[in-house]
Amino acid sequence: MIYKKGEILKGNTAELIIAALILLAIIGFAYKAYTIYANQFPQQAKEMNRVIKAKINAINEGEKIKFTLPGLCIDPGKKGGCEEGYFVAGWSVSNDKRPEKCSLKSCICICGPAGNLDKADIIAICQDKRTGFCELYNEREIKVLGETSVFIPGGEGGGENIEADVNYIPLKSNLMEFNVEKSKGEIILGIE
Amino acid sequence: MRAGKRGEFEASQIGEWSLYIIGFIIVLIFAGAVVVFLTQSNEDELCKLSVLSRATAPIGGAQQAVPLKCTTKKVCFTSGKSECREQFAGEKKVQAVKLPAIKGVDDKSNLRKAADIIEEVSAEKMYECWRLMGEGKLDLFNSFSKDLGLNPAQSTCVICSRLAIDKESISDELLEELGENYIDINEHLRTTPITKDSKMTYLQAFLDSKDVQGFARVGEEVFKQKVENDLNKKLEGDAKKEFERIKKGMNELEEKPSGAETKKPNRELAFVFMQIKSPKTKEVLGNMAQTGFTLTGTTFMTPVVRNVVAKLVFTPTGGMVVGGGALLAGGYGAWNAYQGQMASVGQCGDLVSNEKQKEGCSILQGLNYKKDEMNVLCSSFQGRLYDI
Numbered sequence: 001m002i003y004k005k006g007e008i009l010k011g012n013t014a015e016l017i018i019a020a021l022i023l024l025a026i027i028g029f030a031y032k033a034y035t036i037y038a039n040q041f042p043q044q045a046k047e048m049n050r051v052i053k054a055k056i057n058a059i060n061e062g063e064k065i066k067f068t069l070p071g072l073c074i075d076p077g078k079k080g081g082c083e084e085g086y087f088v089a090g091w092s093v094s095n096d097k098r099p100e101k102c103s104l105k106s107c108i109c110i111c112g113p114a115g116n117l118d119k120a121d122i123i124a125i126c127q128d129k130r131t132g133f134c135e136l137y138n139e140r141e142i143k144v145l146g147e148t149s150v151f152i153p154g155g156e157g158g159g160e161n162i163e164a165d166v167n168y169i170p171l172k173s174n175l176m177e178f179n180v181e182k183s184k185g186e187i188i189l190g191i192e
Numbered sequence: 193m194r195a196g197k198r199g200e201f202e203a204s205q206i207g208e209w210s211l212y213i214i215g216f217i218i219v220l221i222f223a224g225a226v227v228v229f230l231t232q233s234n235e236d237e238l239c240k241l242s243v244l245s246r247a248t249a250p251i252g253g254a255q256q257a258v259p260l261k262c263t264t265k266k267v268c269f270t271s272g273k274s275e276c277r278e279q280f281a282g283e284k285k286v287q288a289v290k291l292p293a294i295k296g297v298d299d300k301s302n303l304r305k306a307a308d309i310i311e312e313v314s315a316e317k318m319y320e321c322w323r324l325m326g327e328g329k330l331d332l333f334n335s336f337s338k339d340l341g342l343n344p345a346q347s348t349c350v351i352c353s354r355l356a357i358d359k360e361s362i363s364d365e366l367l368e369e370l371g372e373n374y375i376d377i378n379e380h381l382r383t384t385p386i387t388k389d390s391k392m393t394y395l396q397a398f399l400d401s402k403d404v405q406g407f408a409r410v411g412e413e414v415f416k417q418k419v420e421n422d423l424n425k426k427l428e429g430d431a432k433k434e435f436e437r438i439k440k441g442m443n444e445l446e447e448k449p450s451g452a453e454t455k456k457p458n459r460e461l462a463f464v465f466m467q468i469k470s471p472k473t474k475e476v477l478g479n480m481a482q483t484g485f486t487l488t489g490t491t492f493m494t495p496v497v498r499n500v501v502a503k504l505v506f507t508p509t510g511g512m513v514v515g516g517g518a519l520l521a522g523g524y525g526a527w528n529a530y531q532g533q534m535a536s537v538g539q540c541g542d543l544v545s546n547e548k549q550k551e552g553c554s555i556l557q558g559l560n561y562k563k564d565e566m567n568v569l570c571s572s573f574q575g576r577l578y579d580i
Contacts, residue, residue: 014208054580058282065281068563070573173572175563
């Protein structure tokens with residue numbers, strides 16, 4: 001059967017509109033699902049920052065407490081386990097070598113992923129708005145007790161920052177026990 | 193008929209359009225109602241809804257995109273104004289449960305009252321968790337990678353509740369006395385109805401059967417041996433690795449129980465819901481039945497004899513070792529003794545999913561709230577641990 005121009009559309013306008021709406025809804029749902037999945041790290045990192053800050057704010061000078069945090073696991077079914085390369089790092093306001101986003105305060109950041117944490121440009125990773133999420137603190141000094149990363153500009157990983165040693169706590173996928181202490185205006189964050 | 197008179201054509205079109213518009217409005221109202229429900233409903237309703245949404249997500253990978261809106265509940269047993277600062281500092285929505293002031297180890301009446309309260313709250317929280325998580329029958333932890341066939345059998349957990357005993361209200365000595373000589377959670381589950389008006393006990397409600405009167409005597413060593421033999425023959429690859437990881441962790445904790453260094457009783461425990469995909473569930477059930485588990489249909493419960501390290505072994509593709517009750521070494525100290533006698537409830541069978549039927553095992557377990565113990569059982573955690 002040969003249709004004249006526009007004849008197919010004539011009686012089916014409503015069906016076409018409905019089909020377009022359904023298609024739009026499906027695309028919308030898929031996009032929403034993707035953004036929720038893609039935003040899992042920012043969400044988990046912000047949540048982690050909130051908990052750490054709440055615990056720090058809850059303790060008094062000279063006090064030390066422990067608390068448990070679930071590590072990061074963006075996709076629990078991933079082969080070989082959850083993602084690695086995420087970490088917690090912190091900088092004092094007195095430290096010149098720190099992410100610019102910490103502006104005029106001390107900060108604790110949840111960042112990642114980084115390939116080789118021992119030599120990664122941790123400051124650059126935490127400065128990047130997609131890979132670093134920081135919480136600012138009024139305390140002058142922040143000390144993170146963990147492993148040390150030594151970044152050498154031009155070396156493995158590259159980057160623009162000058163040579164810097166940064167202490168960091170690598171995040172696991174399961175539960176981690178942190179301890180936090182306030183002593184003489186200094187915040188000390190470590191793991192058990 | 194499209195080729196009618198001009199007026200006739202328009203009338204049918206208007207009718208059709210009206211139907212579409214009405215339909216669209218109904219869909220909008222429904223969507224609006226869902227949004228209102230989500231924003232106004234309480235935590236439990238939200239959690240239950242997110243659990244159901246996950247299990248019925250149209251494609252497996254979409255499960256990860258549906259956030260599990262379950263927040264860990266916090267309970268502080270206290271006899272004073274102090275509310276478990278050591279455990280819950282800076283945390284919101286901590287439920288304070290009042291215990292009577294106990295004067296000493298000879299104050300039997302108040303020790304009994306405190307034990308009753310702890311038993312009842314524990315049973316309530318355990319049952320609440322089991323119900324919210326779909327009684328272990330729903331597939332909750334699928335992922336993008338699993339859809340691609342990359343899934344190593346890994347256990348995923350939700351911490352439903354944390355229960356702590358306030359340090360200033362109950363001394364270590366009293367806690368030891370309570371845990372060793374007063375609290376009997378198994379008996380409480382066996383004899384206490386789930387509500388005042390109900391004729392069903394917690395045990396019967398967990399197993400969904402009024403015929404069950406008590407826990408069966410478990411031939412745990414026979415069970416362990418039987419399943420370990422099966423595992424050695426059948427497991428390979430990632431599944432074998434996961435099994436060995438858990439087994440190694442359990443052995444280490446058995447040799448060096450957590451809390452042993454500090455010689456202080458653990459004051460906090462958690463009810464943890466764990467799920468693992470397990471295509472060999474029929475064998476698990478067979479093994480359980482043969483070794484005397486309290487088993488109805490696909491659900492089971494295990495009591496644990498005090499001071500006995502009970503090891504139960506599941507056989508998933510990913511082998512899974514779960515200690516029913518005293519998961520990890522008889523425990524150290526008083527609260528641990530309480531934890532050590534805790535029954536566990538589980539379900540092995542087909543998990544409800546929108547995809548093809550998937551077999552798996554789920555277990556609800558009371559554990560010391562210590563990372564080393566919980567990490568043995570769980571490779572990763574989901575849900576919100578803090579409400580801050």
